[in-house]
Amino acid sequence: MSDSRHSRRAFLKGAGGVAAGGIVGPSALASSATESTTRAPKRLAGELDVELSINGAKQKVRCQPRTTLLNALRNHCDPPLTGTKLVCDHGSCGACTVLVDDEPACSCLLLAVDARGKEVRTVEGLANEDELSPVQAAFVEHDALMCGFCTPGFVMSITACLEKNPGASLPEIKSACAGNTCRCGTYPHIFDAAVAAGGRMRKGGSK
Amino acid sequence: MSVQSGPQWKARSEMKVLNTDVPRVDGPAKVSGRAKYAHDIRLPGMLHARLLLCPHPAADVELLNVEPAKRIAGVVTAAELADRPDRTIFLGQPLAVVAAETPEAAEDGLRAIEVRYREGGWAVTPEQAAAEDAPRISRRQPNALTERETGNQGRTERALEGADATIDETYVVPVQHHCCLETHGMVVDFDGERARVWPSTQAVTGSRGEVAQALGIPADRVEIVCDYMGGGFGSKFSIGPEGLAACQLATELRRPIHLMLTRTDEFLMGGNRSGGRQRMRAGASLDGKLVALDAEVWRHGGIGRGSNPGQPYIYKAETDSMRIGSVRTNTDANRAMRAPGHPQASFAIESAMDELAYAIGMDPLDFRMRNLEDPVYHRQLNRVADEIGWYDHPNRETPGIPTGGTNVGIGFGVSTWGGGGRRVCVVTVRIDPDGSVTSSAGSQDLGTGVRTYVGSIVAEELGLAVSQVTGRVGHSEYGPANASGGSTTTASLAPAVKDAAHNARVAFSERLAEWLECGPGDVVFANGEVRSGTNERMKLTWSEACSILGSDPIVATGEWQSHLQTSGIHGAQAVKVEVDTETGGLRLVKMVCIQDCGLPLNRMALRSQINGGMIEAIGYGLFEERIIDPWLGVALNANFDDYKLPGSTEMPELVAIIDDDDERQQVIGMAEATIIPGQSAIANAVANACGVRIRSLPLTADKVLMGIQEKA
Incomplete structure (x- = not known):
């Protein structure tokens, strides 16, 4: 995970405003909508260029200090990287999982500025040209997806797990995707796919 | 098979795909x-929109001033919704909308809106709503209203008096949420003349009309695109207030609008499965007959009416009567949710059946079979009983008692559904001279595998591999299709695909007959080749055959054919659970579901659907419950931190069985049935393990522990 001292949660509470360098954060506007007295309009400024390394390529992304890595990927990258999904926006469903320096992380809880200097991998970066990665291929073969909205997050969590240990046991696989939620109920096929992908990675030695 | 006959499904043994x-x-x-x-659509100049929701269950909107929002950097406009009421009637009712250059700016804009509410009287629980001094939620009728009575209650009362054993218990189910991972909403691109719209929808065809009306243009100028959608489960039939708001902004600004609900919005205004309360007074004879059932069914669907098919549901009672009604509260209206009403009905009747079985000292599996007329259930219950290990289980006629350690229990439940189709879909199959084949249907794939069978049915017909046919769905230009609800998609669409494929094959046969020196009825499509059925040396590769088409492709359409589908399905489930009698904690060990579905189109996708049904029932049984503070009227778990969904570490061993003893050669939709009985089987397994009967869902550890303490 990130070694950042300012998480997005803290930032939203106002603590991160310090790091934002003279920018009026959303906390200034966060008072209850029922209180209408102190509602002087505030100007939000302070866009900055953040250099990110995404799937091996450097990219300058224009965003705000409060912009999450998830939002940077989906809305500020060119072209937008929408494979990483916004679902809960709370770090509780894993749909936005990316690998940051090979560790799985919820990109909705990480500020884009905190991803500077780190290698970010998204679901778009796994396939080699048209050849799916072993995890992706196994997901397709085992029908480890239904609506598919949670799928990129699961693929990333399982990829992180198997790249470290292609011999991961079923309990280890379950634990690796314990932070991912699937509403269609695809779990058993995801487990099958992960076990099969691990086997293939052990044999092939490929990532 | 002769080409002159109409479309017929091949024998299963002949099927390749x-x-x-x-x-x-x-x-x-x-x-x-x-x-x-829809969430992922990005267009030049696109704006992100957010809705302002009323934070009170009912309130007069005394002041709503959107002007301050317009002064926020990045905000392009803010507006009251066209039909916003002066008085709100449910928690989370949308009132205004903001459009901005970024999602963050849209949120800033929402916070800047000046709004003042005067909270009115409200009720968020059925108990509050049914109280004598409760504020009226609908002007037209009382909050609690009995809507229908069936049977002869007097007769049932007499039968209850004559029963050898009776129970009188009330079973409570909570409000559950759909929790589609992709929230509701759409992207609208409207230039004032024409519109292209990407909704997250279960109804591509229906959305077209709704959007046209909202934009005030003819439907033929609206194009709906829904290539992929992230879950619906019954909640995405209409474009909803969020769709209307997006159209309102698009009309005003003439810029593409991206309006998808936030997760909290989704909980508050995206629909739910109705909760409810069912009082069951039931009697059995010592020989194992359900001799009497009187049911009092209350549905709780917020400002909606809730759903419940009524009692005794699947079972047969010698005498039965029922009163069924609904209680309204100031919460979002329920919507259809995968098997609307059925899991609720299942929980009450399956629990009551178990209680009666133990009351007369009979094996609950045996008692079920004595009161299920359809022999399919007997076969299916035996199969799941075998698979779960019932016949080696010690507590078959008497539940266990808490041991202080781990108790193991097994429970059962059955399900039913229609799953038949109707005439709506028109499918087009096109064979091009370059060998490409497309099959197009204006249906939608909710994750069930529709796109795959739209192609694979054609592949089977033409003797091709699945990869040689492109199945296309999710586009209003591909022809009319029904909404995907009630498990009607497969039985409505697959026959039309089959018909189109058949018509394409007949047309192609007529073009090829001369080349193959045989009659059109003797042209055989198999293994990627086309050959004469009378002279095996006369054959063409697929690309040779198609090249004969010159510049004149085959285009064939197909419509629904009643004889290719039917309705009426059955399922049975069994669960094995471990109860930690020290903590009340539950661990599911194994869950088995057998499901019939007529002719299986794609066995792997079917197993996925069966697993999905079991897993959603695990959520309903163990974790899921909407909680609104009854004193403050605040939603307490409108997020994925506090509203718990089943996850990987809670998965038992899941066994999904397609019932191949069902030899009907017609397709039937089956997805809903698989979600119906799981939670009932879990509750029955807990009672079987330790004698603790939990009569309200979800089965949380605190309830189990209280039950254990009461027994001690």
Whole structure:
């Protein structure tokens, strides 16, 4: 995970405003909508260029200090990287999982500025040209997806797990995707796919 | 098979593609992030929109001033919703909308809106709503209203008096949420003349009309695109207030609008499965007959009416009577949710059946069979009982008692559904001279595998591999299709695909007959070749055959054919659970579901659907419950931190069985049935393990522990 001292949660509470360098954060506007007295309009400024390394390529992304890595990927990258999904926006469903320096992380809880200097991998970066990665291929073969909205997050969590240990046991696989939620109920096929992908990675030695 | 006869499904033994495991064709797009959902649509100049929701269950809106929002950097406009009421009637009712250059700016804009509410009297629980001094939620009728009575209650009362054993218990189910991972909403691109719209919808065809009306243009100028959608489960039939708001902004600004609900919005205004309360007074005879059932059924669907098919549901009682009604509260209206009403009905009747069985000292599996007329259930219950280990289980006629350690229990439940289709879909199959084949249907794939069978049915017909046919769905230009609800998609669509494929094959046969020196009825399509059925040396590769078409492709359409589908399905489930009698904690060990579905189109996708049904029932049984503070009227768990969904570490061993003893050669939709009885089986397994009967869902550890303490 990130070694950042300012998480997005803290930032939203106002603590991160310090790091934002003279920018009026959303906390200034966060008072209850029922209180209408102190509602002087505030100007939000302070866009900055953040250099990110995404799937091996450097990219300058224009965003705000409060912009999450998830939002940077989906809305500020060119072209937008929408494979990483916004679902809960709370770090509780894993749909936005990316690998940051090979560790799985919820990109909705990480500020884009905190991803500077780190290698970010998204679901778009796994396939080699048209050849799916072993995890992706196994997901397709085992029908480890239904609506598919949670799928990129699961693929990333399982990829992180198997790249470290292609011999991961079923309990280890379950634990690796314990932070991912699937509403269609695809779990058993995801487990099958992960076990099969691990086997293939052990044999092939490929990532 | 003669081409002169109408379309017929092949015998299962002759099938090369259908009734096998087919990896879905859109799998690669979904695993690589290339699949574009409504959430993912990005257009030049697109704005992000957010809704302002009323934070009170009912309130007069005394002041609503959107002007300050317009002064926020990045905000392009803010507006009251066209039909916003002066008085709100449910928690989370949308009132205004903000459009901005970024999602963050849209949120800033929402916070800047000046709004003042005067809270009115409200009720968020059925108990509050049914109280004598409760504020009226609907002007037209009382909050609690009995809507229908069936049977002869007097007769039932007499039968209850004559029963050998009776129970009088009330079973309570909570409000559950759909929790589609992709929230509701759409992207609208409207230039004042024409519109292209990407909704997250279960109804591509229906959305077209709704959007046209909202934009004030004829439907033929609206194009709906829904290539992928992230779950619906019954909640996405209409474009909803969020769709209307997006159209309102698009009309005002003439810029593409991206309006998808936030997760909290989704909980508050995105629909739910109605809760409810069912009082069951039931009697059995010592020989194992359900001699009497009187049911009092209350549905709780917020400002909606809730759903419940009524009692005794699947079972047969010698005498039964029922009063069924609904209680309204100041909460979002319920919507259809996968098997609307059935899991609720199942929980009450399956629990009551178990209680009666133990009351007369009979094996609950045996008692079920004595009161289920359809022999399919007997076969299915025996199968799941075998698979779960019931016949080696010690507590078959008497529940266990808490041991202080781990108790093991087994429970059962059954399900039913229609799953038949109707005439709506028109499907087009096109064979091009270059050998490409497309099959197009204006239906939608909710994750069930529709796109795959739209192609694979054609592949089977033409003797091709699945990869040689492109199945296309999710586009209003592909022809009319029904909404995907009530498990009606397969039985409505697959016959039309089959008909189109058949018509394409007949047309192609007529063009090829001369080349193959045989009659059109003797042209055989198999193994990627086309050959004469009378002279095996006369054959063409697929690309040779197609090149004969010159510049004149085959285009054939197909419509629904009643004889290719039917309705009426059955399922049975069994659960094995471990109860920690020290803590009340539950661990599911194994869950088994057998499901019939007529002719299976894609066995792997069917197993996925069966697993999905079991897993959603695990959520309903163990975790899920909407909680609104009854004193403050605040939603307490409108997020994925506090509203718990089943996850990987809670998965038992899941066994999904397609009932191959069902030899009907017609397709039937089956997805809903699989979600119906799981939670009932879990509750029955807990009672079987330790004698603790939990009569309200979800089965949380505190309830189990209280039950254990009461027994001690």
